Amino acid sequence: MKTNLLNTRAKATVYAEVLLGAARVRNNVFDVAGQLDQLVAAVRGSIELRKALIDKTIPAAAKKGIVAEIFSSFAPELLTTFDVMVDRGDLSLLPRVRDTYVALAEKALGAAFVDVTTVVPLDETLREQIVTKYSAQLGRKVMLREYVDPGLIGGIVLSAHGKRIDASVSSQLESARHVLSKTV
Amino acid sequence: MAEITASSIDAVLRKQLDAINTSVESREVGIVSQVGDGIARIDGLKGAMAGELLEFLGEGNKLVYGLAQNLEEDEVGAVLMGDVTAIKENDQVRTTGRIVEVPSGEGFLGRVVNPLGEPIDGKGAIKADGYRPVEFRAPGVVERQGVNEPVQTGLLAIDAMIPIGRGQRELIIGDRQTGKTAIAIDTIINSRGKDLICIYVAIGQKASTVASVVETLERFDAMEYTIIVSATASDTAPLQYIAPMAGVAMGEHFIYNGINGGPASADNPGRHVLCIYDDLSKQAVAYRQMSLTLRRPPGREAYPGDVFYLHSRLLERAVKLSKENGSGSITALPVIETQAGDVSAYIPTNVISITDGQIFLQSDLFFQGQRPAVNVGISVSRVGGDAQIKAMKQVAGSLRLDLAAYRELQAFAQFGSDLDKATQDQLNRGARMTELLKQARYVPMPVEEQVVSIFAGNEGFLDDIPVTSVLRFREEMLQYMRASQEGLLKTIIDEKKLSDELKEQLKEAIASFKIMFAADE
């Protein structure tokens, strides 16, 4: 496990910096941040994938092929970095690389990344409204990553920096159900 | 009692939906990165506090609570309480800003709850008077006073020689099947009408055992002043781990809040609480499991290094509060199960050193028919003597030494056959006194009857009665005293000591009973 905290920290920073450099060249810094998030979730969510990637009996080329196939839509610089990480057995560093990358990227772009989830796609006015409100709040330019999830039923969920504002109808209904079944 | 009507549901819905719009605030959210063995590792949650309550949003919006334990640089190790299987990787985790709290109040009396304070007896929701933190710093020196009131167990052997005071911590230790729980249950049953709220915390026991305890307490009308906190063997280790703390937290509600509901003070006295942790060895095992799965380094017997601190901070919460703080008290009766009488194992030595004394139960005594199987030689109570009533001190003062001398003589007398008269007398007296201390389950004896019983033995009324008839003599004598010498018993309680005059009257009464007893034979 993590025998040397400083060492891991340094390693993660190296990966993040390299990735950021490559993404800047391709002018892709913001998108890579989102893809990195999805990559972390995917690796976390699937034991099979994790197992395959740390399995020493599977040749590096095969692992590369698996990664390329699953994450075909991702930016090539991200996939290359990820392949190196898999090769060197640094898979467990992924969440730390993501955090470091996001921090570096936000600094580089002078912006804050905000995830927005809604039931229907945002239109310009709504986008404008969100950006205005949260730019003022965070004191930085806000860049939105938009997701659509019908499971919300209605309303909006915003998240940034590990914090979340949940103004969705589904969670409100859930709390209403809680209250209804508990109060007599 | 509101009826459920369409309009009431509608009203609640509207209220909720309206309220939510203005109350949506940002909350810190993390993601479960790994889950298993009742442990979750969480990405994010940089602001989580140690011991903070976490909300896990599982499948189908199922809410599962967890306890933040390991705070690392980029992840948090948390233990899950409740339905572990509902949580998967990538599930959301929210901080709550609260440490774990349990509800408590009058409504909990007579109920069976889990360590989170949720009812598990099928009797419906419980109305809480307030919430208490599960981890709470024990009161300091100035907030306390010395132990000065007794907890009557109703057991002659214990009340006479190993007295327990309110606010004391008295360990009940012994092998399995030696009657540890029986002592605890008898104490609860005997606390009826003594202004003592009992909290029985069952940790890692079979659910059927807990059910039979509940059934017994109900049969003796003891449930109405008792709360049962149950974390059975099938509950997760974290639930078993917090169960004793949850129990004492429920008790703290009663000592820090006075009778009128407000904070306890000199004018608004707090209540008295008895907490029984049955048993702490299982809690230590649950904590060990939790710690090992959290990858904390193991120590002696693979217990984590802070298992001593775990028990000491739990037992330190037993308290007798000072007058200004309402004079409430929490008495702790931890139970420890030993393996083959080995008290030098890690957990037994720890708890023995923390508590103010121990009641040592031995299986050989148990099988000899000496029940309760208390070994009075090595059982002690370091502070309870101050809480004994004077009458009991008067009659029981020498009992302990006499019995010790008897045991010594008994061992010695096995070798020689010719004994002088004095030795013979001492052996006779000892055998009868030992017999006198036997007591069946669920028949607690009020203190005044205990005093009379020991008094009868001390004054030699038993010396010419066959050992096999001693118990019958005791029962019938007490029955006689209750029926025709009620005044004497009452005087003992009122005066709390035996004056010379009272002693004479007692002797007379016992003698007059003895005539009848002899006639019976």
Add this chain to the structure above:
Amino acid sequence: MKLRITSVARISVPVAAALMAMPAVAFAAEEGSSGIDLIFPTMSEFIPMLIAFIILWVILAKFGWPAFIGMVDKRAATIKDSLEKAETAKQESERILAERNAELAAAKKDATEIIANAKQQAEFVKADIVASAQTEAETIIAKARLAIENEKKAAIADLQASAADMTIAVAKRVIGTDLSTAEHKTIIQRYIAEAGSFNEN
């Protein structure tokens, strides 16, 4: 007293016999030895006999009587003694009898007392049993009532929970299908305006 008289009589028997013998001697000397004379001794026989008699009398008076009288006196004393003893024994036995009687009465009294005591105790015990049975019955009834009440509460809670679940499910369905995109956007707009800040905590 009577004995004493008897002993005196006994002593006087030989004296009387001696006195009676003297006229008989005189009479025999007058008549000679015909028919009746055979009865009377002849003077020649009489004189030595008298002398022998007197000698015997003297010897007896000197040595026999005192011994005899002493013996008789001793016997009288013994008899008197045993009489007295019998008297005191009788008195003693009467006293003891009285005592025994008293004790018997006391024992009887004690026994009745003990029986009364036992009866009273039994009465107490009986009252106790009856009372405890009564309270037990009452508690059983109370417990049964409580159990019923609890069942009712549990049932209501159950019903409430399922009602709540159903309500929410329906609400979800209704909101999910009924809202148009435009309406969704309005809601979003409103929520954005009302939602809190990331900075707060």
